Amino acid sequence: MIGMLKSMATTMKHALDGEKFTVQYPEETPEVSPRFRGVHKFSQERCIWCRQCEDVCPNDTIQIVTDDKRNGEEYNLHIGQCIYCRLCEEVCPVDAILLTQNFEFTGDTKDDLAYDMEELKNVPWYKDIDPLASREPDRGGWIGEGEGEVDYQ
Template identity: 85%
Template sequence: MIGLLKSMATTMKHALDGKTFTVEYPEEAPDVSPRFRGIHKFSQERCIWCRQCEKVCPNDTIQIVTDDKRQGEQYNLHVAQCIYCRLCEEVCPVDAILLTENFEFTGDTKHDLVYNKEQLGNVPWYKDIDPLASREPDRSAWVGEGEGEVDYQ
C-alpha cells in the first residue's frame, strides 16, 4: 500500500511541477548538435570526379555519370535510401561533400527524393550553422589540406 501511494505521489509531483520535455515542433525546432548528419550537400566546384564517394557508399545512394574524358556530367543522390553514414564525406579528398544539419526535407513521391547536383548544391544550411567550423578539429584526420577557408558555393 505504501509503495502504491508512493508511486501515485511521484506521478502527481510530475503533474504539478508543470515541466514538459516535449517541444512544440516546428515552432520550436530542436537544437541539433554541430556534428549531426542530415542531408548531403555537394559542391560541384570542388569535386574532382574521383568517384570515391560512389564506391564507398554502402547502398548505392550516389550515382555519378562521367563523359569519356572522366569529366562529371551528373551527380545524383537517392536521398530516400541514404542511411546518413557519412562515409562519402569521410573519403572525399577535397571536401566536396558535407552532411549538413538539415533534416527537414520531404517529397511526395520517391522521385522527388532524387536530387541532382544543382539541387544538392542548393541544400540550405540548418539554422545557418556552418558544419565545417564545428567539425574542423576532427577533419584533419581525414582531409589532407586543412588550411584556409573553404567556400562551398
C-alpha cells in the same frame, strides 16, 4: 500499500511541477549538434570526380556519370535511400560532399527525393551553420573567411 502511494505521489509531483520535456516543433526548433548528419550538400567546383564516394557508399545511393575524359556530367544522390552513414564525406579528399545539419526535407513521391547536382547544391544550411567548420574548427570549413555570409562556392 505504501509502495502504491509512493508511485502515485511520484506522478502527481510531475503533474504539479509543470515541467515538459517534449518540444513544440516547429515553433521551437531543436538544437542539433554540430556533428549531426542531415541532407547532403555538394560542390561541383570542388569535386574532382574521383568516385571514391560512389565506391564507398554501402547501398549505392550515389550515382556519378562522367564522360570519357572523366569530366563529371551528373552527380545524383537518392536521399530517400541514403542511410546517413557519412562515409562519402569521410572519404572525400576535397570536401566536395558534405552532410548538412538540415533534416527538414520532404518529397511527395520517391522521385522527389532523388536529388541531382543542382538540387544538392541548393540544399540550405540548417540555421546557417556550416557543418564542416563546426565539426572541425581548425580546418576552416567551406565558408569564406570574414565574410559572415554563408556561401560556399
